[in-house]
Amino acid sequence: xxxxxxxxxxALGRGRLVLQHCKACDQAVMYPRHRCPVCHERxxxxxxxSGRGVLLSFAxxxxxxxxxxxxxTPYALGVVRLAEDVQLLGRLWxxxxxxxxxxxxxxxxxxxxxxxxxxxxRPVAWFRLNPR
Amino acid sequence: xxxxxxxxxxxxxxxxxxPSGRYPDRSFMGSLVDVAVEAxxxxxxxxxxxxxxxxxxxxxxxADQADLVFSRVVEELGLAGRAKSSVMLHSGGSTSxxxxxxxxxxxxxxxxxxxxxxxxxxWGSAPVGEMIDMLTANGIPRxxxxxxxxxxxxxxxxxxxxxxxxxxATAEEMASVCVALREWARLNPNAMYxxxxxxxxxxxxxxxxxxxxxxxxxxxxxDGAVALVLTGAERARxxxxxxxxxxxxxxxxxxxSIGQEPDLAxxxxxxxxxxxxxxxxxxxxxADIAEVYxxxxxxxxxxxxxxxxxxxxxxxxxxxxxxxxxxxxxxxxTNGGLLSAGHTGVGGGTALLAEAxxxxxxxxxxxxxxxxxxxxxxxxxGGTYMDSQVLLLExxxx
Numbered sequence: 001x002x003x004x005x006x007x008x009x010x011a012l013g014r015g016r017l018v019l020q021h022c023k024a025c026d027q028a029v030m031y032p033r034h035r036c037p038v039c040h041e042r043x044x045x046x047x048x049x050s051g052r053g054v055l056l057s058f059a060x061x062x063x064x065x066x067x068x069x070x071x072x073t074p075y076a077l078g079v080v081r082l083a084e085d086v087q088l089l090g091r092l093w094x095x096x097x098x099x100x101x102x103x104x105x106x107x108x109x110x111x112x113x114x115x116x117x118x119x120x121x122r123p124v125a126w127f128r129l130n131p132r
Numbered sequence: 133x134x135x136x137x138x139x140x141x142x143x144x145x146x147x148x149x150x151p152s153g154r155y156p157d158r159s160f161m162g163s164l165v166d167v168a169v170e171a172x173x174x175x176x177x178x179x180x181x182x183x184x185x186x187x188x189x190x191x192x193x194x195a196d197q198a199d200l201v202f203s204r205v206v207e208e209l210g211l212a213g214r215a216k217s218s219v220m221l222h223s224g225g226s227t228s229x230x231x232x233x234x235x236x237x238x239x240x241x242x243x244x245x246x247x248x249x250x251x252x253x254x255w256g257s258a259p260v261g262e263m264i265d266m267l268t269a270n271g272i273p274r275x276x277x278x279x280x281x282x283x284x285x286x287x288x289x290x291x292x293x294x295x296x297x298x299x300x301a302t303a304e305e306m307a308s309v310c311v312a313l314r315e316w317a318r319l320n321p322n323a324m325y326x327x328x329x330x331x332x333x334x335x336x337x338x339x340x341x342x343x344x345x346x347x348x349x350x351x352x353x354x355d356g357a358v359a360l361v362l363t364g365a366e367r368a369r370x371x372x373x374x375x376x377x378x379x380x381x382x383x384x385x386x387x388x389s390i391g392q393e394p395d396l397a398x399x400x401x402x403x404x405x406x407x408x409x410x411x412x413x414x415x416x417x418x419a420d421i422a423e424v425y426x427x428x429x430x431x432x433x434x435x436x437x438x439x440x441x442x443x444x445x446x447x448x449x450x451x452x453x454x455x456x457x458x459x460x461x462x463x464x465x466t467n468g469g470l471l472s473a474g475h476t477g478v479g480g481g482t483a484l485l486a487e488a489x490x491x492x493x494x495x496x497x498x499x500x501x502x503x504x505x506x507x508x509x510x511x512x513x514g515g516t517y518m519d520s521q522v523l524l525l526e527x528x529x530x
Binding site for chain 2: 056057061063066069075077087088090104105
């Protein structure tokens with residue numbers, strides 16, 4: 001498992017979002033897998049993600065967070081489909097007022113990393129609205 | 133070569149259920165034994181007729197779940213040396229659908245004669261925080277999503293937000309789903325909220341837990357227990373006026389991680405229901421009732437649309453119009469569902485399935501029995517709504 005998670009989280013710690021990539025069938029893979037889920041070969045490497053995508057949906061957790069997450073509330077989780085046609089769950093940066101009212105389903109979003117110490121605390125990909 | 137023996141069709145002949153809610157004095161094993169004895173008597177069988185036990189897992193305790201895995205129930209029921217097989221099956225909220233398919237297959241293939249399906253849960257009496265953490269540690273990918281702080285209410289909220297965006301359903305219409313289920317629960321003496329009315333205003337006044345979900349839109353964890361008995365149709369015919377057959381089934385496992393579901397407002401239902409209706413030879417317009425997994429309003433609305441029981445995008449609106457309420461066009465979740473009868477973990481789907489069998493046998497009691505109910509659409513899902521399972525049930529009379 002470490003072989004899969006380490007390159008991903010090492011890159012995230014440097015403020016980079018990377019995806020697994022199957023060299024055999026030229027397919028982006030996310031979440032990272034032990035073998036390519038399309039062609040089932042093992043020839044998997046890593047590529048830089050565009051970071052651009054659309055927000056499929058999001059939720060703002062206010063009460064009943066899992067243990068250890070109460071101090072983070074409120075926080076927003078979003079499902080993002082990247083331009084590479086793969087998906088992941090990430091956190092969403094709040095609007096200037098600390099809420100998430102500017103976000104909507106299908107809004108364009110972009111990867112915008114948290115500071116390295118925050119990524120160390122919570123290894124998560126963060127996204128913000130992409131006005132372009 | 134001799135011709136193969138004709139396949140024995142499976143028949144539901146017995147059911148039993150304990151009331152759902154908070155019952156700290158009710159023991160886990162005692163609950164299982166109580167529903168087992170009652171269901172076997174209800175089926176007109178002796179306990180020693182049971183050759184196969186299919187056990188639906190509990191989630192409140194790993195130790196109690198281990199008792200299921202390691203056949204404790206066989207000793208408790210006096211079946212040691214007699215039971216051919218005792219096995220726990222688990223696919224989260226859809227377990228009962230997969231268990232019924234398994235039971236029917238064992239009967240059809242001649243591997244079992246009389247199958248007892250058992251479920252009990254103690255969620256309602258367990259510490260809520262521990263249960264939230266247990267759920268967060270199971271069914272959410274720990275490598276990729278756990279660090280974000282994903283909770284199961286947030287999973288429901290992600291699905292609800294997408295459904296509302298795509299369908300245009302309003303917060304009032306989503307709340308009306310919970311209200312309709314409460315109206316059914318008020319008619320069910322086994323429901324956790326049988327004594328508490330609910331209005332749309334109360335739902336909308338409750339605090340936001342995980343936007344867009346409010347507190348009264350999140351299921352309440354409950355204790356509960358259900359048992360079902362299946363036998364071969366020939367045996368059913370010999371001793372019963374009426375039984376229930378499985379006309380068709382379908383399923384679709386659409387994802388594991390909520391972050392990997394490509395269409396949060398559709399899930400696997402269209403694929404699953406097409407398989408089931410094709411096998412049954414009838415369609416959604418032929419259904420008299422529907423009993424469909426409903427841990428959140430959007431999950432139920434999406435399922436009803438995928439099952440063809442509501443036009444795409446209209447299910448929440450139809451709940452608001454009363455179409456699925458007592459006296460409405462199509463009775464949906466006549467026991468009150470998980471949202472109002474109580475979320476008994478994996479057992480929430482089992483209770484809905486038992487309610488379908490009960491309705492088809494004409495034994496739901498005067499308050500909520502649907503007159504002439506002959507065909508039921510049952511839907512199960514669970515976890516991150518990773519799978520959509522469909523059972524189509526029919527009443528058979530001798």
